[in-house]
Amino acid sequence: MVAVDYxxxxxxxxxxxxxxxxxxxxxxxxxxxxGNTTTVSDSTIRKMNExxxxxxxMAYFRGESTxxxxxxxxxxxxxxxxxxxxxxxxxxxxxxxxxxxxETIASLERELATKDKLIAxxxxxxxxxxxxxxxxxxxxxxILKAAEDKDKDK
Numbered sequence: 001m002v003a004v005d006y007x008x009x010x011x012x013x014x015x016x017x018x019x020x021x022x023x024x025x026x027x028x029x030x031x032x033x034x035g036n037t038t039t040v041s042d043s044t045i046r047k048m049n050e051x052x053x054x055x056x057x058m059a060y061f062r063g064e065s066t067x068x069x070x071x072x073x074x075x076x077x078x079x080x081x082x083x084x085x086x087x088x089x090x091x092x093x094x095x096x097x098x099x100x101x102x103e104t105i106a107s108l109e110r111e112l113a114t115k116d117k118l119i120a121x122x123x124x125x126x127x128x129x130x131x132x133x134x135x136x137x138x139x140x141x142x143i144l145k146a147a148e149d150k151d152k153d154k
Contacts, residue, residue, distance in 0.1 A: 003048065003056050004034060006069065012052060023047045122147050 004019070006012075013019040020027050025044060032038035040061075049056045057072075059065035067076060126140050 003045075003061075004030070007052060022051050118147065118151070 007019065013022070016027055016030055020030050023044065024047060025033075029038065033040050042061075045056070045058070045061045049058060055070055057065050057067050057070050060067060122143060125143055129140065129143065
């Protein structure tokens with residue numbers, strides 16, 4: 001039986017005795033199976049498949065498939081790789097990059113305009129405090145520091 005030969009060839013079982021004990025058959029029955037002098041029962045095939053991680057394709061034992069290992073069946077039915085991959089549309093990539101660049105520039109321009117407004121406001125405040133300065137007034141450096149702290153909080 002091809003499945004039994006596979007298990008021994010791949011060294012998934014160490015001896016005929018260990019194999020027989022594992023699936024619940026006698027060594028005499030195994031000899032008859034290997035010599036094709038007896039029919040293997042469905043329950044023996046199922047037990048063997050369960051014991052060896054369902055590696056066998058049960059349809060093979062019913063005469064419905066030519067693949068006795070599940071790995072061979074899966075490999076045979078894998079989709080073929082695409083022979084001719086589709087070419088990349090470079091114009092779409094370039095257009096997407098230009099659009100992203102334009103969005104970045106617009107965002108930076110908005111940020112710059114906001115900063116310009118803040119600077120103008122601070123300059124007005126500074127001019128006011130310089131004109132109305134008293135010994136107890138806030139200094140221009142303190143105004144700038146307060147503005148920087150306020151900007152960090154955003």
